[in-house]
Amino acid sequence: MSVDGEPGGELLARVLLTRVIEPGDEAGGRWVRELGVAEVVRRLGEGGAPLPGASGKRWAGMVARAQAARPRRDLEAARDAGVRFVSPGDAEWPGQLDDLGDARPLGLWVRGRPSVRMWALRSVAVVGARACTEYGAHMAATLAAGLAEQGWVVVSGGAYGVDGAAHRGALGAGGATVAVLACGVDRPYPRGHTRLISRIAEQGLVIGELPPGDHPTPSRFILRNRVIAALTRGTVVVEAAHRSGSLVTARAAQRLGRHTMGVPGPATSGLSAGVHELLRREAVLVTDVADVVELVGDIGELTPDRRGPVLPRDLLEPAARQVLAALPGRGAARPDEIARSAQTAQDDAIARLYELRALGYVERHGDGWKLTRQAVMSVRDGHGPG
Secondary structure (H helix, E strand, C coil), X not given: CCCCCCCCHHHHHHHHHCCCCCCCCXXXXXXXXXXXXXXXXXXXXXCCCCCCCCCHHHHHHHHHHHHHCCHHHHHHHHHHCCEEEECCCCCCCCHHHHHHHHHCCCCEEEECCCCHHHHHCCEEEEEECCCCCHHHHHHHHHHHHHHHHCCCEEEECXXXXXXXXXXXXXXXXXXXXXXXXXXXXXXCCCHHXXXXXXXXXXXXXXXXXXXXXXXCCHHHHHHHHHHHHHHCCEEEEEXXXXXXXXXXXXXXXXXXXXXXXXXXXXXXXXXXXXXXXXHHCCCEECCCHHHHHHHHCCCCCCCCCCCCCCCHHHHCCHHHHHXXXXXXXXXXXXXXXXXXXXXXXXXXXXXXXXXXXXXXXXXXXXXXXXXXXXXXXXXXXXXXXX
């Protein structure tokens, strides 16, 4: 298992350790800093006494994982999937991640052509509730579109709800966006966002700490948030309940000295309770892209002219518009009927219907779907989804 002295030994050692050390493991990060990756791999290969901070049981599990790791195979699988591995010290490495200290990633698996380092220099995180309201989806999409139009990179986690709305907002504006995943970047999660994440990889970047094929776990989602916070100049939280994972991102941003911002919601909304708690502490209230740029922009950078908001209908992809057009003007239709009319697969139609619901265009009634009053009125006013 030794990789010391081999061509690319440092790279192979780091790739191997991504199979062994969990993201954010500060004990593992300390070993790498004090001993070097090659020595840590050598100790794991010998399987002797545990390194400081590891119990016997935990060390035995790490030794077993190290013996099963195949770093060359991982690199080959990554190359086949159009994925590269970026290590600390590489020209593409974003130095902001070094602020995480021993919790710094061992490396990043990157899918997409742009440079992570260059994009991270001018980036903002937009995060929030998975089960967001129409208001939350609208605000996330509008902020992301505005940021993208101003040349900012929008970073989020690729999840349902606010994350997805933020990514779509940036993409719809022809801008740049980065999805930070809690699994292998060749394995899009959630599966309902496979097409969205593929589009992000084509137009932007999909990054993560875990090797090809690795799966997400609840703890990996939480630890992924520290990367989102460290990578960006500031974090905007759009809707978050008291126990929302997006608050973990905001608090990590505060600890790292990044700007922390919150979009207010109704005082009666439980989905905005976490944001309001942030605003009572150190977060800054923001309502539009001008507020965000004023905080995260360089000294002397002008805030954008305030103008009318980008409406959700302006951000719809052609496939979503096609599904929207397939719904009847009155009454509800079943997903299979909508799929036939839209000339698409039923699974794709259902995924698009949930996107349209988040943007306030459709609602579910039992086994059927129908246009909301907002969608009907926009068509009557001549502002259809096209």
